[in-house]
Amino acid sequence: MAKVRGDPVRFELAPGTGALDAAGAFRAGGAAFDPQTAGHGNRAEPMSGDPEAGFRFPSNLFGGSTGGAMDRGDIGTYRIFGHDGSDIGSMTGLGTAPQPRWLACFGINGTNSAARRITDPGGAIRHGPALVPGDAHIVAATDPRDARFALAGPQEETP
Structure with a gap:
């Protein structure tokens, strides 16, 4: 159990x-979750109408630490939570999301080029690329059937 x-x-x-x-x-x-490796789980982005209350859930769930914060404008403040010494996610307000949700985020090498690859086959960019904690950029998107996901990593591809 x-x-x-x-x-x-x-x-x-x-x-x-x-x-x-x-x-x-x-x-x-x-090894499925590795914030430093492209193609792996990178972070979790819970979104809540009450971010303060919502922040307690992932922090308690993962036995995690609380990190810093980052102003995100219209969606409020990123409240960073971690586990085993690594930042693994950020709680935010709802922004334009219609309901609370967790957004799965995967690592990518180059968010700008990834954004182009999302839209070419019919996906849509919902947010970004935008700076997130850890000097990374995030792209929130939907696939052609409207499934939501996000990609995070350096803005430009690195060798």
Whole structure:
């Protein structure tokens, strides 16, 4: 049985969220999440109508630390949370999102060129490229069927 901060998880990570993790996958310790490597999970971007309350959930879930903050204009302030010494995500306000959500973000080498590759086959850029904590840039997008995702990394491709 999975454990979150020592407590068994049988069904939902948090009641009412629909986030199921009975096997403990988010704690598996694999290499799928690597903020420094393109093509891997890079960060999580929870968005909430009440960012202060929403910030407590990922911080408690990951046993994480709280990092700094960054003003994001119309969506409010990024509140950074971390795990095992790395920044792994930032809580923000809803901005133009119609409801609270978690945005999955993957590493990419060059957000500007990635933005072009998203739109060529019919995807759409919803935000960015824009600066995020850690001297990275983020592109929030939808695929041709309107599934939301984000890419983060250096703005220009690096060797």
